[in-house]
Amino acid sequence: MDLDWDGRVYEIDPAAMKVLRVLDRKIRFTNGIAFGPDNHLYADASFTGEIYRYDVLGEAAPTRVVFGNVLQPDSNSDFKGPDGMAFGTDGRLYCTVYNQKNVTVVDRRGEVVDRLILDGPQPTNCAFALEGRKLRVTEVGKGQLEEIDMACDGLPLHLPKFV
Numbered sequence: 001m002d003l004d005w006d007g008r009v010y011e012i013d014p015a016a017m018k019v020l021r022v023l024d025r026k027i028r029f030t031n032g033i034a035f036g037p038d039n040h041l042y043a044d045a046s047f048t049g050e051i052y053r054y055d056v057l058g059e060a061a062p063t064r065v066v067f068g069n070v071l072q073p074d075s076n077s078d079f080k081g082p083d084g085m086a087f088g089t090d091g092r093l094y095c096t097v098y099n100q101k102n103v104t105v106v107d108r109r110g111e112v113v114d115r116l117i118l119d120g121p122q123p124t125n126c127a128f129a130l131e132g133r134k135l136r137v138t139e140v141g142k143g144q145l146e147e148i149d150m151a152c153d154g155l156p157l158h159l160p161k162f163v
Contacts, residue, residue, distance in 0.1 A: 005026070005027065005028045005029055006025055006026055006027075007025070007026070007027035007028060007029050007030030007045065008022060008023075008025045008027065009022075009023040009024040009025075009030060009041070009054070010022055010023060011056065023041070023054055023056060023062050024043070024052070024054065024062075027043070027045045027052070028045045028046070028047035028048050029045060029047045029081070030043055030044070030045060030046075031043075031044050031045070031046045031081070031082060031083050031084075032044045032082055032083050032085040032095065032096070032125075034085050034087055034093070035087070035155075035157075036053075036087050036091075036093065036155075037087060037089075037091050037155060038108075039057050040053045040054060040055055040056070041054045041056045041062075042054075042067060042085070042093065044081075044085065044095065045081075045082070046081030046082055046083065046098070047081060048081075049069045049070050049071030049080075049081055049082060049097075050066050050068070050082075051066075051067045051068045051069070051070065051082065051085075051095065051110070052064045052065065052066060052067060053065045053066075053067040066110075067106070068093075068110030068111065068112065069112075070082045070095050070097050070104040070106065071097070072100060072104075072112075072115065078099050079098075079099060080097060080098055080099035080100045081097065081098055081099075082095050082096070082097050082098075082104075083095075083096045083097065083098050083123065083124045083125060084096050084123075084124060084125030084126055084127075084138075085126065086126050086127055086128055086135070086154055086155070087154065087155040088128065088150065088152040088153065088154055088155065089152045089153045089154065089155055090151070090152040091107070091108045092105050092106060092107055092108070093105070093106040094116075094126055095126075096123035096124060096125055096126050097123065098122050098124060099121060099122055100115075100121075101117060101118050101121045101122075101123075102115040102116055102117050102123070103115070103116040103118065103123060103126055103135065103137060103148070104116075116135075118139060118146050119142065119144070119146055120139035120140075120141040120142040120144055120146065121139075121141045121142075122140045122141035123137050123138065123139045123140075123146075124138050124139070124140050125137070125138045126138070127154070128150070128153060128154020128155075129154075133149065133150045133151070133152065133153055134148065134149060134150060135147070135148045135150050135154070136148075
């Protein structure tokens with residue numbers, strides 16, 4: 001936790017297999033990443049609990065904006081932090097939080113509005129099912145896949161445009 005972490009976010013051209021831009025660096029353990037309904041890129045920092053937002057489509061040199069924080073205050077000294085995340089069609093961000101036993105729900109303003117409690121303590125990723133309004137969560141503490149009924153679908157993933 002005390003090391004000089006240099007977590008980074010890159011824009012990569014998968015067809016040419018090269019880095020186009022370094023969008024950010026010096027993040028304290030970069031982890032989950034997703035595009036939101038506003039076409040901004042979101043990335044999280046596991047050590048701080050922060051979610052960052054970047055205007056990668058509108059700015060040549062996007063700046064880091066703190067969007068929100070998903071850690072819940074408590075006396076638990078075990079490491080916990082945001083991991084995988086996905087956006088719903090409701091505009092909310094659904095972020096797994098390792099060792100916090102939940103998927104934290106963040107609204108468009110960056111405010112925590114809900115915590116979806118899980119069976120296992122260590123969720124690492126989540127994705128919306130293609131059909132059925134379900135959020136599927138990988139959980140490593142018990143080695144299981146959990147499924148949560150949702151009131152919305154997931155946003156489609158942004159796919160690269162191959163030449």
